[in-house]
Amino acid sequence: MTYVVTDNCIKCKYMDCVEVCPVDCFYEGENMLVIHPDECIDCGVCEPECPADAIKPDTEPGLDSWLQLNAEYAVKWPNITTKKPEPPDAKEFDGVGGKFEKYFSPNPGQGD
Ligand code: SF4
Numbered sequence: 001m002t003y004v005v006t007d008n009c010i011k012c013k014y015m016d017c018v019e020v021c022p023v024d025c026f027y028e029g030e031n032m033l034v035i036h037p038d039e040c041i042d043c044g045v046c047e048p049e050c051p052a053d054a055i056k057p058d059t060e061p062g063l064d065s066w067l068q069l070n071a072e073y074a075v076k077w078p079n080i081t082t083k084k085p086e087p088p089d090a091k092e093f094d095g096v097g098g099k100f101e102k103y104f105s106p107n108p109g110q111g112d
């Protein structure tokens with residue numbers, strides 16, 4: 001199994017998760033992060049750190065498409081290990097539904 005980043009990370013990117021990951025397996029897109037499924041050691045410490053509740057174990061039902069997205073973009077986006085300030089409008093987007101359809105960007109972020 002692995003942990004995956006899901007919809008509510010989009011446009012939030014608080015990044016509390018990246019600093020606790022012992023194997024540095026977060027990768028940064030333009031407006032969300034993903035976890036590399038083959039690098040994640042399933043320790044679970046990132047899940048409670050995410051203030052947007054966007055990190056889930058892939059054992060939860062209905063996460064297949066998110067697992068695929070995490071796997072696809074973890075090899076396209078740069079590694080991120082250091083927390084940056086969240087976007088100024090992050091709170092406005094916390095909990096908004098359907099963010100993937102409206103806002104997902106395949107563009108890479110800056111990484112470390
Ligand atoms: S803490 Fe949560 S919302 Fe923030 S970047 Fe990490 S996964 Fe995304």
Ligand code: SF4
Pocket residue numbers: 003020021022023024025026035039040041042043044045046047
């Ligand atoms: S479960 Fe552990 S290894 Fe996997 S992404 Fe979270 S902190 Fe990193």
